[in-house]
Amino acid sequence: MAYLPSNILLTPEEMARADRMSAESGIPSFGLMRRAGYAVAATALSHFPAAVRFAVLCGPGNNGGDGYVAARQLADGGAEISVHALGDPDDLKGDAALAFQLWGGSVAPLREFQPQPGDVVIDALFGAGLSRKVSDEIAGVISSVERAGVPVLAVDLPSGVDGRSGKPLGAAFKAHCTITFMTRKPGHLLLPGKSLCGDIEVADIGIPRRIIEAAGGSISENGPPIWSAHLPFVGADSHKYRRGHLAVFSGETSKTGAARLSAIAGLKTGAGLVTLASPEDAMAANAAQLTAVMLKKVDTNAELSDWLENAKLSAFVLGPGFGVGSRARDFVLALKDSPLVLDADGITSFRDDPAILFDAFEDGETHLVLTPHDGEFGRLFPDIAADETLSKPDKALKAARRAHAAIVYKGADTVIASPDGRVAINTNGPPWLATAGSGDVLAGMIGAFLAQGLPAFEAAAAGVYLHGEAAGLAGPYMTAEDLAGQAGHAMADLVARF
Structure with missing residues (x-):
């Protein structure tokens, strides 16, 4: 297993660099996505064993890919799953497209999602990579989840939170817990992002320490x-x-x-x-x-x-x-x-x-x-x-x-x-x-x-x-x-x- 350097923080750009460096070093990128999705599913089951349904909201990038993998794992474990996608999943590219194929089940448009009692929302829309204000459609989904009072498990970072600054970009989910990969981002520790993440877990998905340290910049957790x-x-x-x-x-x-x-x-x-x-x-x-x-x-x-x-x-x-x-x-x-x-x-x-x-x-x-x-x-x-x-x-x-x-x-x-x-x-x-x-x-x-x-x-x-x-x-x-x-x-x- 890789070593988790606990005090290193990677900005979204630095984490993307670590992903690229991993692929260039011969580590299969889809293997990293699968391990991330497995970690999401494991966290969902450990935190919400009484969930009636896991509603997985998948975005158009790799964060959505993590969600599709998690949905497959949860479904294979007997959980009731509902998957909703932002955009047309047939337009997905690369690893996210492979993850969608791995899911293999039905997908409804995000705009049709209505939270139900007993739901746990798995937020795999954007993670830390969002750099622009969320659309009215996303803001509406966030609002409906908040009104319903159902818990949210955020993948990487609650969607709508800037991974570098912790600032909400118009609107953002308030998560019960957040699972991120290899290292936290500054947005996990800076307010108000810190207050929107809930409990934070860091999953080791197999990127070597040397790559994390090489990709990292100068920001760390004080300690x-x-x-x-x-x-x-x-x-x-x-x-x-x-x-x-x-x-x-x-x-x-x-x-x-x-x-x-x-x-x-x-x-x-x-x-x-x-x-x-x-x-x-x-x-x-x-x-x-x-x-x-x-x-x-x-x-x-x-x-x-x-x-x-x-x-x-x-x-x-x-x-x-x-x-x-x-x-x-x-x-x-x-x-x-x-x-x-x-x-x-x-x-x-x-x-x-x-x-x-x-x-x-x-x-x-x-x-x-x-x-x-x-x-x-x-x-x-x-x-x-x-x-x-x-x-x-x-x-x-x-x-x-x-x-x-x-x-x-x-x-x-x-x-x-x-x-x-x-x-x-x-x-x-x-x-x-x-x-x-x-x-x-x-x-x-x-x-x-x-x-x-x-x-x-x-x-x-x-x-x-x-x-x-x-x-x-x-x-x-x-x-x-x-x-x-x-x-x-x-x-x-x-x-x-x-």
Whole structure:
């Protein structure tokens, strides 16, 4: 059997390339289709053993071919089958035509399909390959299935969902489960496609790993394969400076909590030392709340320059609760040669002239990490944000290249991108991460990884993943303080695995 490289994601175009490469290497393409169809039938029976009828909706391409093979298998197993085709199946070509001949039973036009109680719909219309808005006929079928409330098993991807972006193209099925082949597509992980797929199964149909890897591009699921080789390990020769000194900048006295969350998360994530750089008017408020985190008064550019010159500082976090304006811009520009996580107010401070920020960090290895949510992304990259032709990974990558930075484009489907072309989609973040202060905790986690020597993209990806793991430990009623507190346990679990 072939090896399923779980973190690799293939776009629809890349999956088509893998199919071609398989055929060119001597693997019979119809054999792949038959195995795909068999997998669909097996999934249908395992998920819906009480189905009265399987209604197989077949499209005009290879996705439809998978459906015809599945229909034959299910019929041979004694199931009641109804097959409906989009277009004339006699016009099918290649493997899809062979699959139709293998079916050998009656086929009704798709427009005649009416869902019945007890039906399970097998959606083999388009899969991930659709690149245009669905027709009114297809939209009508989708609507009738939704009204009937019958479950849907999607083949490859719910028809109507763009396999690259996860966006519905006019209308899309909402599947109970989805079966795809060899690897998932970005559309399986990006919203709203993720919410339309239901449970996702990945079937091995026999394409070798070498072909999947050769066909693949730069998009993957975020996880340890990306960054585990860079994880810091605490050994007998470790000391606090070797583990890095992280500096987090605090805002004024009424807005100090966000920076403290970042600082505590940085300490829990393994930074050897963490110092909170505070304006004078916030020193008392911060001192009253800190124990292991150190405190340093930094009010002016001159004080910051003196600190940079005389202290062993490894990385910085600026933005949480800091305030928007010229002071933030001046501090960031003073840090242009240092590893920096720029978040929240720090990002917004450059909305009027983002090029100042981008130009400051263009030299050397990537050492800036930007962590925008949708609104902040639009402030720094308004033209990219407004381009509806781009997927979220496309937008993050364009932004990374423009900014000379690793981008953490936050959301329920957070995307991490590097100027060198690598993109990772995160999947382990539970929905309860949508709580006040969780972004401040994330900034501190990423800062800690930068302080410990991880490159910017790896630090960003590891921080986002650890953030999700800590949230899982904290549970659905967590606060940001709980999340920061669990960072150390999540970090210990990660290190123990490698």
